[in-house]
Amino acid sequence: MPLKPKSTEDVLQDNTCSAVEPPEKLEVLIGYHLRRASIHDLNGAVAALNDVNTRPVPASVLLTIVENPGVSSADICRMLGMQRANIVSILSELEGRGLFVRETDPADQRIQKLYPTRHGQEEAKTFMALLQAHEDTMLQRLSAAERQQLRMLLAKIWQDDGV
Amino acid sequence: MPLKPKSTEDVLQDNTCSAVEPPEKLEVLIGYHLRRASIHDLNGAVAALNDVNTRPVPASVLLTIVENPGVSSADICRMLGMQRANIVSILSELEGRGLFVRETDPADQRIQKLYPTRHGQEEAKTFMALLQAHEDTMLQRLSAAERQQLRMLLAKIWQDDGV
């Protein structure tokens, strides 16, 4: 019955996996597709943010500050799953561009609370618009329902990471 | 009617996005979840392969050689979406471990065809088993149907990358 040769898609959708030939194919691994898709997205996001002189990680940090006025840098690191040591240079760059200000917490002198400036809020909105435009291109083959389900499935994978 | 407070999941599933408050949340971006899920997977894959002294990229390269005996290094780079320059040290390590051999193509002296050794085939099988065990853990919250659909959705995202 199958007149056409077995395509990659056929193989992927066949998870019965006959015992004769072990599935030694990289393409059956979801982690492989996760990585390729993530790199594809990252490249697009880098290109989208290039015009406004930022990159995905700094943009995520600014968005986190705008969404959570008064967060500390340690808070951001826990939320984004990064090391405290690695946010220092990112914050100092965003601060140098006047996108947020630091205020020492009167209740705990160790903590610097971060507040977006008006300019920071506007830039965050610009970054978000550029990222969403990039996503629309990247996900053009996916219906709205598929995008929503993809987001839900991905969230299930990493939902127990620290947070 | 909604007695419970709006959870993150509710927000994510609400893509109607009222005009009052712009969706300036990082969590609506699929790219963000893609990145977090991919990092989560990568960490697990690194841990899974640690006992056999390899890492995800070298493992992928060996698997590609085993799946395609006689490929060239440039072929592998095109298939995996990596730079030719970056595969050199990986190949020299795998070769040093006796996992594959190089044979200059008699028809084109520029090309080295790569063939797995018996030991390489066995190691590839081990790598694959470890990666699949890791994926089973990572995807425990997803049904078989969800895993299959996730793989399909991810493949749609990067399917036009070079290849």
Add this chain to the structure above:
DNA sequence: TATTGTTATACTCTATAACTATA
């Protein structure tokens, strides 16, 4: 003792340019 912000350092992955040899 634990946490915050910070410095210094190292490793992986990725990217680019340039070389050689072959075609």
Add this chain to the structure above:
DNA sequence: TATAGTTATAGAGTATAACAATA
């Protein structure tokens, strides 16, 4: 000229250890 394999180098992201100030 175009491609294969290689070398060298640089940048981003990530990771750990250690420190001073504060709790």
